[in-house]
Amino acid sequence: MSHYLYLDSVPSKLSEQIAPFYVMDVLERAKALESEGHSVVHFEVGEPDLPTHEIICEEAVRALRAGDTKYTHSLGTPELRETIAYDYALEYGVTVPPENIVVTMGSSPALFLAILSLIEPGEEVLITNPHYSCYPQIISIAGGVPRPVPIYEEEGYQLDVGRIKRAIDTRTRAILVNSPSNPTGVVLESAVMKELSGLGLTVISDEIYSGIVYEGESHTFLEYGDGAFIVSGFSKLYSMTGWRLGYFIVPPGYVRSVQKLQQNLFISPNSFIQRAGVAAIRKAKPAAREMVRVFGERRKLMLSGLRGLGFEIKSNPKGAFYVFVNAAHLGSDSLKLCFDILEKAHVAVTPGIDFGSEGEGYLRFSYATSSETILEGMRRLGEYIARK
Amino acid sequence: MSHYLYLDSVPSKLSEQIAPFYVMDVLERAKALESEGHSVVHFEVGEPDLPTHEIICEEAVRALRAGDTKYTHSLGTPELRETIAYDYALEYGVTVPPENIVVTMGSSPALFLAILSLIEPGEEVLITNPHYSCYPQIISIAGGVPRPVPIYEEEGYQLDVGRIKRAIDTRTRAILVNSPSNPTGVVLESAVMKELSGLGLTVISDEIYSGIVYEGESHTFLEYGDGAFIVSGFSKLYSMTGWRLGYFIVPPGYVRSVQKLQQNLFISPNSFIQRAGVAAIRKAKPAAREMVRVFGERRKLMLSGLRGLGFEIKSNPKGAFYVFVNAAHLGSDSLKLCFDILEKAHVAVTPGIDFGSEGEGYLRFSYATSSETILEGMRRLGEYIARK
Numbered sequence: 001m002s003h004y005l006y007l008d009s010v011p012s013k014l015s016e017q018i019a020p021f022y023v024m025d026v027l028e029r030a031k032a033l034e035s036e037g038h039s040v041v042h043f044e045v046g047e048p049d050l051p052t053h054e055i056i057c058e059e060a061v062r063a064l065r066a067g068d069t070k071y072t073h074s075l076g077t078p079e080l081r082e083t084i085a086y087d088y089a090l091e092y093g094v095t096v097p098p099e100n101i102v103v104t105m106g107s108s109p110a111l112f113l114a115i116l117s118l119i120e121p122g123e124e125v126l127i128t129n130p131h132y133s134c135y136p137q138i139i140s141i142a143g144g145v146p147r148p149v150p151i152y153e154e155e156g157y158q159l160d161v162g163r164i165k166r167a168i169d170t171r172t173r174a175i176l177v178n179s180p181s182n183p184t185g186v187v188l189e190s191a192v193m194k195e196l197s198g199l200g201l202t203v204i205s206d207e208i209y210s211g212i213v214y215e216g217e218s219h220t221f222l223e224y225g226d227g228a229f230i231v232s233g234f235s236k237l238y239s240m241t242g243w244r245l246g247y248f249i250v251p252p253g254y255v256r257s258v259q260k261l262q263q264n265l266f267i268s269p270n271s272f273i274q275r276a277g278v279a280a281i282r283k284a285k286p287a288a289r290e291m292v293r294v295f296g297e298r299r300k301l302m303l304s305g306l307r308g309l310g311f312e313i314k315s316n317p318k319g320a321f322y323v324f325v326n327a328a329h330l331g332s333d334s335l336k337l338c339f340d341i342l343e344k345a346h347v348a349v350t351p352g353i354d355f356g357s358e359g360e361g362y363l364r365f366s367y368a369t370s371s372e373t374i375l376e377g378m379r380r381l382g383e384y385i386a387r388k
Numbered sequence: 389m390s391h392y393l394y395l396d397s398v399p400s401k402l403s404e405q406i407a408p409f410y411v412m413d414v415l416e417r418a419k420a421l422e423s424e425g426h427s428v429v430h431f432e433v434g435e436p437d438l439p440t441h442e443i444i445c446e447e448a449v450r451a452l453r454a455g456d457t458k459y460t461h462s463l464g465t466p467e468l469r470e471t472i473a474y475d476y477a478l479e480y481g482v483t484v485p486p487e488n489i490v491v492t493m494g495s496s497p498a499l500f501l502a503i504l505s506l507i508e509p510g511e512e513v514l515i516t517n518p519h520y521s522c523y524p525q526i527i528s529i530a531g532g533v534p535r536p537v538p539i540y541e542e543e544g545y546q547l548d549v550g551r552i553k554r555a556i557d558t559r560t561r562a563i564l565v566n567s568p569s570n571p572t573g574v575v576l577e578s579a580v581m582k583e584l585s586g587l588g589l590t591v592i593s594d595e596i597y598s599g600i601v602y603e604g605e606s607h608t609f610l611e612y613g614d615g616a617f618i619v620s621g622f623s624k625l626y627s628m629t630g631w632r633l634g635y636f637i638v639p640p641g642y643v644r645s646v647q648k649l650q651q652n653l654f655i656s657p658n659s660f661i662q663r664a665g666v667a668a669i670r671k672a673k674p675a676a677r678e679m680v681r682v683f684g685e686r687r688k689l690m691l692s693g694l695r696g697l698g699f700e701i702k703s704n705p706k707g708a709f710y711v712f713v714n715a716a717h718l719g720s721d722s723l724k725l726c727f728d729i730l731e732k733a734h735v736a737v738t739p740g741i742d743f744g745s746e747g748e749g750y751l752r753f754s755y756a757t758s759s760e761t762i763l764e765g766m767r768r769l770g771e772y773i774a775r776k
Contacts, residue, residue, distance in 0.1 A: 011645035014531070015505045018648040051455035061449050067439035070630045105493045105632060105654070112653055116529065117403045137652040141504065143402070143531075242458045242659030244493060257399035260406040264525035265500055266493070270658070271630030 018137050022335045023350045029339065030348045040342070041377035043365045044350045046182065048239040048295075048321070053287040056238060059279035063272035072271050074263045075255075076103025076247065080274045084247060087281045091211070094222040100250050102258050103269045103277075107208045107233035107246035108134065113265075114204055114229040114248055115142040115174075117257045123173040125204070126164060128157075130324070130355035130362070132182045132206070139176070147172065150358050153326065156315040157186035161195045174202040180209035180218060183324045183355045183364040185317020190219055197224035204229045208246070209320040211237040211288065214296045216318055227251050236320075237288050238280040245269070245277050295321050295367065298374055302367040305378035309385055321368045324352070328361035330388065338363065345384035347377050406525050410723045411738045417727065418736045428730070429765035431753045432738045434570070436627040436683075436709070441675040444626060447667035451660035460659050462651045463643075464491025464635065468662045472635060475669045479599070482610040488638050490646055491657045491665075495596045495621035495634035496522065501653075502592050502617040502636055503530040503562075505645045511561040513592070514552060516545075518712070518743035518750070520570045520594070527564070535560065538746050541714065544703040545574035549583045562590040568597035568606060571712045571743045571752040573705020578607055585612035592617045596634070599625040599676065601707040602684045615639050624708075625676045626668040633657070633665050683709050683755065686762055690755040693766035697773055709756040712740070716749035718776065726751065733772035735765050 010016070023044055030040045075081065081098040088096045104110040115125065121143040127135045129148035136146040149167045151157045164175065175196060179188035196203055205221040205228050212218075221228040233246030250258050262268075280288075302323055307313060311325045331337035334351035341347050352362030367374060398404070411432055418428045463469070469486040476484045492498040503513065509531040515523045517536035524534040537555045539545045552563065563584060567576035576584075584591055593609040593616050600606075609616040621634030638646050650656075668676075690711055695701060699713045719725035722739035729735050740750030755762060 011505050011642050012508055015645035015649055018645075018652065020648060021651065024651075047459055052452075052457040057452045057457070060452055064440075064445045064448055068630070069440040069445070069628065071435055072630065105658075108653055108655055109497075117399050120400055134652045137648075141649070141653065240457065242456065242460065242656075244654075244656075244658045254399050257403035257406075260408060260525075261403050261529070263409065263412075264406065264522045265496055265529065266632070267496055268630075268632075270493075270632045270661070273658070 014141065021133055022338075022354050026338050026342060026348055026351070029342055033342070033346060038346050041347045041373055041380060042369060043367075043377055044348045045366050045368055047241040048236065048291060048368045049370065050239045050291060052238065052240050052243065053284045055283045055287070056240065056276050056280045060272050060276040063275035068272045068275060070271055071268045072274060074268045075259055076101065076269055077271075077274045080277050083278045083281045088220070088222065092220050092223060094220065096222065096249055100252065100255055101247055102250055102255070102262060103245070103247045103274060104262070105246070105266065105269050106244040107206065107231050107235065107248075108138065109266065110231045110233070110246045110248035111204070111206060112138050112142055113258055113261050114231060114250070115139055115144055116261055117250075117254050118202060118204070118229070119144040119173055122171065124169070124171045126167055126172060126175040126201070128159065128177070129357060130183055130352065130359035132178055133354045135176060144173070145171070148356055148358075151184070153314050157181065157184040158189060159192050159196065161192060161199070164196070165199065168199070168201065172201060174204050175199070176204040176206065178206040178208075180212055180319025182209065182320055183322050183350070183352075183359065185320050185322050185324065187213055187216055187218055187318040193219055193221060194224050197221060197228065202227060202229065202251075205231065207232045209236050212292055212295065212321065213319040214292075214299055215316065218319060222249065234277055234280055237292075238284055239291065240280065243273055243276065245273050298367040298369070298371055299323075301371055301374045302365060305374060306365065309378065309382055321366055323365045323367065324359070324362055325365065326361060327363045330385070332361050334360055334362060341381070341384060344387070345380040347380050347384070402529065409521055410726075410742050414726050414730060414736055414739070417730055421730070421734060426734050429735045429761055429768060430757060431765055432736045433754050433756055435629040436624065436679060436756045437758065438627045438679060440626065440628050440631065441672045443671045443675070444628065444664050444668045448660050448664040451663040456660045456663060458659055460656045460662060462656045463647055464489065464657055465659075465662045468665050471666045471669045476608070476610065480608050480611060482608065484610065484637055488640065488643055489635055490638055490643070490650060491633070491635045491662060492650070493634070493654065493657050494632040495594070495619050495623065495636075496526065497654065498619045498621070498634045498636035499592070499594060500526050500530055501646055501649050502619060502638070503527055503532055504649055505638075505642050506590060506592070506617070507532040507561055510559065512557070512559045514555055514560060514563040514589070516547065516565070517745060518571055518740065518747035520566055521742045523564060532561070533559070536744055536746075539572070541702050545569065545572040546577060547580050547584065549580060549587070552584070553587065556587070556589065560589060562592055563587070564592040564594065566594040568601055568707025570597065570708055571710050571738070571740070571747065573708045573710050573712065575601055575604055575606055575706040581607055581609060582612050585609060585616065590615060590617065590639070593619065595620045597624050597708040600680055600683065600709065602680075602687055603704065603706040606707060610637065622665055622668055625680075626672055627679065628668065631661050631664065633661050686755040686757070686759055687711075689759055689762045690753060693762060694753065697766065697770055709754055711753045711755065712747070712750055713753065714749060715751045718773070720749050722748055722750060729769070729772060732775070733768040735768050735772070
């Protein structure tokens with residue numbers, strides 16, 4: 001018998017009001033189909049299909065066997081923070097003081113801590129629409145107000161700085177950008193980044209897909225000043241999603257505040273995983289570059305496959321591992337369309353509505369899967385469309 | 389040149405207002421002494437000295453080598469959640485539905501998510517004073533208001549339910565308790581737990597030291613109903629601090645809200661570490677019990693050592709691995725006293741003020757260290773006191 005029957009035992013409004021990920025319902029149905037014996041093609045996944053490289057795993061094994069199982073410095077081990085700084089010098093030619101680098105358990109908590117250390121309750125953070133699904137919630141939980149500004153396929157999903165400027169009001173404190181981007185695959189142009197850095201807003205730059213670029217170059221906001229929060233991690237480029245290892249680079253003056261938040265909420269990041277992170281940067285770069293090369297081939301396959309099926313893709317996605325396509329000719333309700341494709345073609349994709357209102361009518365295809373799977377998925381989709 | 393010179397680039401008030409841990413300053417000075425070649429006795433540590441047992445590490449190694457490096461279910465792997473449920477049945481004879489168990493990266497984020505899913509902004513959470521250092525901050529970051537209620541050494545640090553009742557007002561939503569407790573080592577009496585469960589407040593029970601008890605028995609609030617949030621983890625009993633593996637058990641009706649929070653803020657807990665957690669419960673219990681036996685001996689040594697030095701300990705701490713002693717006869721400012729002891733005796737302890745205003749004048753000694761270290765520390769303290 002519960003002692004709490006007379007309590008209004010309801011979850012907090014904040015947690016109740018969070019929108020679910022619709023793709024989770026799609027996934028659940030996909031699993032049900034699979035348990036009935038059907039094969040399902042998965043284009044909805046947001047993680048590389050390859051396992052983490054041996055060289056990284058074996059470093060974790062060595063650390064574990066050496067007894068490296070204790071709390072570390074709350075901001076992360078000096079060794080990993082120095083290695084990350086070295087990586088930025090090598091990849092982007094920027095100098096990052098290791099003491100401004102904060103290691104976290106994935107890039108999501110890094111983003112949360114960045115906003116928490118920056119925003120007063122009620123202040124606005126500009127985001128694009130469409131955007132990575134979690135941004136509005138992370139901002140809200142940290143006490144801020146997400147303010148979406150549309151981006152358009154016709155403009156190659158680049159941010160229009162004029163549109164950003166017009167969205168700024170007295171409550172706007174920051175802009176959260178994501179390049180290379182989930183779900184659009186856009187890579188922000190250097191000129192746009194430079195302009196955004198000069199707007200008087202704090203830039204929070206989610207660079208978790210950095211290094212995964214197929215056309216042109218990826219940049220970090222650090223190239224345009226030291227006032228931005230740079231959020232990144234090991235999940236995507238090193239295929240370490242399940243490890244939960246991220247970090248962020250903090251503008252001068254924020255380290256102490258961020259450290260207090262980290263100490264209280266997380267104590268420290270994982271010890272031996274940080275050693276594996278050092279190995280990733282120092283030793284697994286060639287493997288990471290090879291993965292990006294393979295993804296580049298899959299991307300071509302996915303783009304030509306989708307175009308062959310009549311999808312209009314106005315500009316090629318240049319980074320990450322997603323194609324965000326207009327599917328309104330098949331159905332204007334993206335969730336309904338996803339369920340229909342899943343039931344009839346046994347292909348799982350992510351509904352555009354998960355990425356904001358401007359994503360409605362679109363579907364996100366991930367090509368972080370084998371070429372064979374991509375071809376089979378295209379074949380099934382072709383049959384689905386033919387029968388439509 | 390920074391582009392942000394004209395911004396009032398100051399951290400958020402919330403993050404600025406968080407009190408630092410004073411013990412960190414003590415530790416910094418201790419490290420400086422050590423780098424000058426001095427040996428320092430560490431009684432300030434909050435983690436078992438033993439490395440994680442081989443049986444747990446090797447399961448992580450197997451999981452890593454099997455490629456278990458991907459995102460898991462956001463609430464944790466079914467296998468680990470079932471194993472935790474099995475553990476509660478075995479240890480406490482309570483039935484926990486695995487679907488109400490949420491795996492997290494350490495118990496701190498579990499506590500944060502519990503409060504976040506429960507509290508409306510401005511609602512109060514009762515805590516004891518003294519209390520675990522991070523509680524007020526975790527509550528505040530989640531939008532709640534920490535409301536300390538004193539507990540007294542004279543009462544063996546048990547909660548006085550009458551005093552709790554008088555502290556309840558219309559804004560009070562929950563009470564956060566910690567048994568076995570850091571810093572006092574108190575283990576709540578069954579009768580007190582039962583009474584607390586019937587107050588009409590939601591109990592959030594931090595049971596991270598459960599199983600580490602030397603006198604009497606430890607209980608879980610689950611024995612008194614299913615309306616409590618139970619927060620626990622693997623850090624202490626299994627000496628897995630650096631792994632960051634925790635969990636919480638959620639009252640019926642909160643799972644969905646908690647899941648949405650977890651998905652947005654953390655995605656999922658670490659994959660291969662969850663497999664190690666299964667091994668901990670299934671295979672490392674004997675090692676854990678042996679650790680508690682060893683800690684029991686160290687506790688006796690620490691208690692008799694401190695009493696021999698003239699410290700009055702009114703009732704023995706019965707769990708965790710701390711002795712919280714009144715040191716007002718040596719100095720009423722606990723931080724100042726800590727620095728004095730460190731400088732003159734090269735012994736590091738935690739100042740009571742880190743645990744709330746009622747902790748002032750006290751020192752926390754951890755006996756999660758070797759018997760030799762305890763004896764050496766007592767010898768140095770004896771000399772310090774003699775010279776005083």
